[in-house]
Amino acid sequence: MESTRKGFNQNSIQDMNRTLILNLLRRQNNCARTELAKMSGLKQATVTNIINDFMDWGLVKETGFLTGNKGRRSIGITIDTDLFGVIGVQVARRHHIVGLFDLLGQRVSYIRNEHAPTISPRQIMDDIYCSIANLLEKNDDRKILAIGAALPGPFSIKDGKIELMTGYTGWEEIDIRQEMESRFGLPVILENDANAAAVAQYWNDPEWYENNTLAYICAGEGVGAGILTEGKLFRGAVGTAGEIGHMSINFKGERCACGNRGCLEGYCSTIALTKEVNRILAPERNYKYSDVKRLIREGNPIAIEIFSSCCDYLSIGIVNIINAFNPSVIVIGDEMSHVVPEEMLRRIKRRVKECVVPSVYDSVTIKMSAIDGSMVCGAAIMAVQYVFDRPEKYFNTAQTGDNPD
Ligand SMILES: [Zn+2]
Known part of the structure; x- marks a missing residue:
């Protein structure tokens, strides 16, 4: 041929x-x-x-x-880490992070904003643009070359849009790539948040991951997985591979906005955890996730029991990933992994071991993420990688003051 x-x-x-x-x-x-x-x-x-x-x-x-x-x-x-930089963005359901990173992927400064529950996708994006503009203004001694953004899935890399954010409507109407590019005149690299986090893991240990299959599990306000095999992301046809949050664990369960029933995300996200703690423990107090985290750390038995059952549900998603992709390493990250990491890892390992063929279980390392803010960091790294792949265009002309685009 x-x-x-x-x-x-x-x-x-x-x-x-x-x-x-x-x-x-x-x-x-x-x-x-x-x-x-x-x-x-x-x-x-x-x-x-x-x-x-x-x-x-x-x-x-x-x-x-x-x-x-x-x-x-x-x-x-x-x-030289002083002259150039990139912007990394992480969009989540209830907060966003915008950070300035140097060419080694190290964070120079960042802004984290919580979203009010009633805020619309349009307002969130405008807020993010404000944060980016702020960072650019405060760091005008540094030449910013690109923007990388980590977005929750299912995210269509082809259209540059979030196809669905469970619990929030209107995202599918926003062309994020086009908006960011025209506002800031910089190249914009968009990626699913779990994929971006997988890239951050790889960037920090490329020798090891080059010959392996890595699955990064994000257990946060949503649930998803990023799969990297031999140093390359496995994205699928439009970029939604690894969407374990929408894998059904109960075909008679509640209908999800994706069309499926009993989606994993509905059982073990931080939002699901907070909802369940409020339902059982304190409907009148309306605990936030930060309160739930405190209750678990203080040893509240009911909060611990609900948290443990979230870990069990997440284990089912991990077992499915193991059976589908046979990864050599699984890294668990995002907000839920910060509550009681050691206990969480112990429980998940025990549950997964019970459900996987012994030789397959023995071939996989399961660990907690050691990187603070993997998603925003991974988004920035993807922006660095983009300009590293085009050095003449971005670094040469940057010195003469020409616009690289
Ligand atoms: Zn779903």
Whole structure:
């Protein structure tokens, strides 16, 4: 069969080599030119030219002498984190986070806003645009190159829209990508929130995850999973793969807005947990999720029992993910994972072990996320990756003041 892949011209090969060196620098943090040549397989002269360009663009800086093999000294190179940045956004049902990140994916500053229960999607997006504008204004000494946003699913990457946010209507009418791009004149990378969180895990440990299948389970105001296999996201046809929140665990259960019955999300999100605690414990007090968290940590037996049953439901979703994707590692993150992480992990492991073939269970590592704010961080990382894949366009012209778009 004839291949439909296009060839590469000289310029794109040069840019691909630059991307390779950028990614190596990002992983190694501080590295000599000779080491970069060795790791990339490029000629020493090519690496020297690339580093010269990067230094002219303000993208990297020299760090002083490194002592290498046989006591030979060479100059270290590192990515300069002061000049450029990206914006990361996380949209959730009851809050949003907007942060400024450097090119290593480290958070420089951020804004978190809670949403009033009656607020409309339109108001939430306008509020987010205000937060982005604020961050841009406060950090005008830094050149911001792109915006990455993590959105709850089912999110259609093709249309740039949230197709459904259970409990909230009107999201499907907002073209988020188009709005953000025209407001800020920056490239906008949108991703499902669990996928973005999976990318954040990978960015922090690429050597390990490159040969493995990772499933990131977000247990927050919604429930979902991001699947990464051999370093690549598994998105499916329109980007909604891993939507375990809408996997039915009870075909006679309540009808969900997605059309299915008894969706997992209705049993084990932080919203479901808060609702159940209020129903049983304190209908008149109308506890918020922060109160429920406190009750569990203080040892309230009823709150603990409801929390444990949420963990059991979540375990069913995890068992389904294990049977469908056979991941080598499962990372559990988002708000529910912060309440009593050790107890939660112990319970989930026990339940999953009961329901999975022993050899399959033995081949999977289940752990809690160690990254604070995986979703917003993953969104920012995807924006960094976008500009790293196009160094000439974003870093060269940025120095001359031209608009890269
Ligand atoms: Zn559903």
